Amino acid sequence: MIELLIHQWKEKTRSPFWQKSIFLNIILGLMGLYFIFNFIIISYFADKIIESLHPGEEVAVVFTGLLLYYFLFEIIMRFFIQQLPVVSIQPYLLLAVKRSQLIKYTIIKSFFHFINLLAILLILPFFFKIILPAYPSAFAYNWLFIAFSFIAINNLLNFSIKKYFSQKPWLIAILLILVAGVAYGGLTERLSITEGFSGLWMAIASLQLGFIIPLMLVFALAFFTFHILKDSFYSENLSKTRNRKTLEWSLLDSFGLQGDLLKTEIRLILRNKRVRNQTLMFCFFLLYGFIFYTERNLGMQSMLILTGMMLTIITASSYGQYFFNLDGQFFDFYLTTNITMEDYIRTKYLMFGLLCFVSYILTLPYALIDPKIAFINTAMVLWNIGITSWLFMIACTFNKPAFDLEGSAMMNYQGTGFAHFIGIVPAIFLPLVIHLIFRWAGIGSYSIIFFGIMGLLGIGFHHILISLIKAQLRKRKFIMAAGFRKK
């Protein structure tokens, strides 16, 4: 069991992703610390916050009730970000390790997750500050025990939810509606589930042996989880195959070779879980327009430019961030097959442009809020297709990890390299900087015309830019290919 944990640790620290991108690890580490800090602060000052929101009520009772929201929210978050360590044990299935041992390991391993740490940090400071001094210690420790049990229950529930719900997306929709309903009921004070929840919690905590009830629940759930895992642990069940239909692409077929190249790019996006889900997820962000296009922002040109920039690139962003990395697993094929580099680059460029165009069309209705949105977004989509595309492409030639096509779409930084921070992030904010320079010169509004014209020039002279990228790829291809070959 300990041996297995050591192997896992080695897998993490010996992966080139860990060793190479120290910079990314530092950023992720800082993000993690930020979250930890926030949770501790919220927990420690929860009494102050609650007193100001619900004056006169007992703080511990209100806090306990609010934890219901947190736990419900956590179930959903877990579904998206907590990867279950199931696949990593696949190589062990054939070894002389007991199957039940492996399953126990999988369950125990799942508890070592950042999200569990956050939950504990949300509870502990509050416990030490409020609960422990104010209540009899038996009650206090029972209370804490119930809280930890809830974390454990959520952690275990994730196994069942992943198993049953990922096959039936509508179940997730029902769960979301249920949670939203509870939140709505609580907030409008029509239905106070939280009071019942904290009442029950407090009642159990005041029993002498109250901790037995949640303990039994945890064990029952652990037992249940053990059994569903046992059923699904035959390696053939781990990777699923099914037959699917192929779409006919009569339109693309009429474009000759270029059509076929594009067809493969579209399939790259549609048939690989991570790119597909990220692209769909980013489409959801198109709704951000409703948040950004407010009365106040409509008066701020810089805000409109940044929003236009973001909205017209968003569907293309998961593709454009990883242009060549997406082909990382089969880059050698493109290096040796009978395709000219120009054709290869042009196809990537066209796909990016198409995705930007889709974004543009989808966000055009925002012009109903204010016609100038249409004007700005048109300039920005031209800029994105004509200029940002090339900046992204050059940045991507510096990105060496191959993109794991089959990974999860949420909170997955695999394949992100240093290039993202020096190339892609600045490229997104470049228009804003240009606009500010124009404004400083006293001709702020002309920056929009500048974006449009530059974009058109970039599109018009694309063959020159393609040969620039070609020269860059020539220089970098060995380093890129060597990076892609590493796992």
Add this chain to the structure above:
Amino acid sequence: MISLHNLKKKYAGNTVLNIEQLHIEKGQCLGLVGNNGAGKTTMLSLMLDIIRANEGEVQSDGKPVAGSEHWKQYTTAYLNERFLIPFLSPMEFLEYVGKLNGKNKSDLEDFLQTNSGFFQEDIKSRKYIRELSAGNKDKTGILAALFPNPQVLILDEPFAHLDPTSQSWLKTRLRQLHRQGTTIIVSSHDLKHVTEVCSRIVLLEEGVIIKDISANEDTLNQLEEYFKAKGVFAEEFESGK
């Protein structure tokens, strides 16, 4: 057709390949043999310009391979999985490779008809390549390398994952291509396969050419003796390990 001049490849200071001169004539079938780490795959990768040589160069048809694309028009290769697009079905992949080489759907049908001895239903199913077994992946890659009718064909360990029927089919097919004048470069651990197919055998050891012989009846024995003397049992090679 292909020539290597003073070719050197180093990894972290260690020379893994060091070839002074090697000329492969047009229409020759060259078998590359050697133990693990002898530099076979490195040599093939250099011929395909997917790794950079530290010194020297590879020429194809009289022009350097590095930094040019002329050789792609008449060369096909299958070294490993990285030459396959994992999210396409085998048929889609073959069609795609065909399109890149100016072949249409009916060409593909004809091709599959004549080569039907090499694959089973799995190749025609809608499974994606990433879901295929190692053997079927290799079959897809080999078919994709054969389909464009190349003048130069480069295969790395093509027999390793194949079933016995496919192995002997491939040997027959390679001999047929050899008769038609295709330049073939094939590496293998399996001395028997290589000597059956190839007219010339190059033996690599620690990146250096130790033997360069034209194959005849006695070649297999000669090679087996050599490896036995190195403390390796020929039986192990024969089972393809």
